[in-house]
Amino acid sequence: MDAAWHWISAHGVTLASSILLVIDVALRVLAVFVVPRNRRPGSAIAWLLAIMVFPLVGFPLYLMLGKAQLPRKRREKQRLVNRLMHERAEEIPDSDLDQGSPSWLQSAVALNRNLGAFPLTGNNSVDLHIDYDLTIEEMARDIRTAERSVNAVFYTMGLDAVTADFFRAIGEAADRGVTVRLLYDYWGSAGHRRPYKAMQRFLDQHGIEHYPAMPIKPFADGAFQRPDLRNHRKILVIDGKVGWLGSQNVISRDYDKRSNIRRGLRWQETMARITGPIVSEMNLLFATDWYFESDEILAEAELVHPQPDTAGELECQIVPSGPGFVLENNLLLFDQLFYSAAERIVVVSPYFVPSESMLYALITAAGRGVDVELIVSSTADQFLVGHAQRSYYEELLVAGVRIQLYEEPYILHAKHVTIDDFVTVIGSSNMDIRSFLLDMESSLMIGGSDFMQQMRDVEAVYRERSTRLDLETWRRRPFLARSLDDICRMASSIV
Structure with missing residues (x-):
């Protein structure tokens, strides 16, 4: 025993170094075979680079964060939901498009139906x-008309001075016997501790059923689960008759954060108030999220209601997306629309870190004469996303894309796209890898030219508050700034 200990003492450093070297080499070799499997080339290269430089850190991170999939139990629920939704969709025909609609719009409808199963x-x-x-006030006003149900899912919710009347309206509804169901993303809401706790206390006092969506329970499913998969949707449905959908959360405009208040940051949003048959489809999408968190399957008869107001003229289709689906539903829709555009594309997004397919679609559109504006x-x-986004500007400007920078200190958090004079997509989805792969999103595709003037008016307001980015000025920015942007661009590919 003494001899063995003496040998270890004499050769321990060499032995430890040899073991680390073997592990180092083994991890690098293993990564070459494991990482690229069913992964985008850009993401695979970024992960491989991280592992090759820091294998003892990079490979464990890959095991924790390398798979963009829901926990096993949630995947089983998602498969059930997808099957039920597709069976329902087979029995419901799509509405007819306006006669003046382009032929490619029907292709987009078919794509969305096949991916998300909503007609x-x-x-x-x-x-x-x-x-x-005012949007929060209007939502509260609609909640006060509720007779049967109020269903809501928001990425961030909190009770503060701005949202107090919203929650009072919810409490009043619950007190008079209306069924109220609330979901809020755990990560998106719990980080705002004071309004989050105040909201939970209020909801409990009024006996309102509520759940944090996607709670972080790394080992609850028998294996480590990726903690950054989030429910990023923003949906409110009252009685299955009136719906709200868009980019805005239910919290004060500065998100009750000292750093935002210190910097003077304020969020600018676009929300859509919706009536008509599509509201029942929104209710069904909410029901899928409710099932994930509560294990309760809501009856279709409770969710889908005959619409007293069908005087509208718009064709609408819900587009759900997220890690529970086989493909990136939102990304495929955006790419299809960008390649179909003949005259004009306007993209409004707070976070623009596109996939290669989206980047090429926009560059190609500009190259064939389409007026493309971002x-x-x-x-x-967000530091990483902000700098990664900037790394794409020069490439887009060279291709002929116009880039408008919304005025400081506001964060333009609105998320919508218009194609020619026929199609709008509005919802919670950013134009970045997180929204395509990791976040559960809700988008609404609106067909027809009747709605386009509203969108053009909103775009005009945002354009008036923006400054157009000049290519030569952008090229003169400091070398260190450009290098930081490029590094963040590469890091943003690690998903």
Whole structure:
């Protein structure tokens, strides 16, 4: 024993170094075979680079964060939901498009139906709202008309001075016997501790059933689960008759964060108030999220209601997306629309870190004469995404894309796309890898030219508050700034 200990003492450093070297080499070799499997080339290269440089850190991180899939139990629920939704969709025909609609719009409808199993519905009305505080007031006003149910899922919810009346309306509804169901993303809400706790206390006092969506329980499913898969949707449905959908959360405009208040940051949003048959489809999408968190399957008869108001003229289709689906539903829709555009594309997004397919679709559109415009914030609330986004500007500007930078200190958090004079997509989805792969998103595709003037008016407001980015000025930015942007671009590919 003494001899063995003496040998270890004499050769321990060499032995440890040899063991680390073997592990180092083994991890690098293993990564070459494991990482690229069913992964985008850009993402695979980024992961491989991280593992090759820091194998003892990079490979464990890959095991924790390398798979964009829901936990096993949630995947089983998702498969059940997908099957039920597709069976239902087979029995419901799509509404007819306007005669003046382009042929490619029917292809987009078919794509969405095959991916998300939601039909195209007609006779809908949509009104846009861009005043942050007034939007919360209007949602509260609709909640006060509720007779049967209020269903809501928001990425961030909190009770503060701005949202107090919203929650009072919810409490009043529950007190008079209306069924109220609330979901809020755990990560998106719990980080705002004071309004989050105040909200939970309020909901409990009124006996309202509520759940944090996607709670972080790394080992609850028998194996480590990726913690950054989030429910990023923003949906409110009252009685299955009135719906709200868009980019805005239910919290004060500065998100009750000291750093935002210190910097003077304020969020600018676009929300859609919707009536017509599509609201029942929104209710069904909410029901899938409710099932994930509560284990309760809501009856279709409780969710789908005959619409008293079918005077609208818009065709609408819900587009759900997220890690529970086989493909990236939102990305495929955006790419299809960008390649179909003949005259004009306007993209409004707070976070623009596109996939290669989306980047090429926009560059190709500009190259064939389509007027392509990107409206984004001049300042960013997220360091990595903000710098990664900037790395794409020169390439887009060279291709002929116009880039508008929304005025500081506002964060343009609105998320919508218009194609020619026929199609709008509005919802919670950003134009970045997170929204395509990791976040559960809700988008609404609106067909027809009748709605386009509302969108053009909103785009005009955002354009008036923006400054157009000049290529030569952008090229003169400091070398260190460009290098930081490029590094963040590479890091953003690690998903």
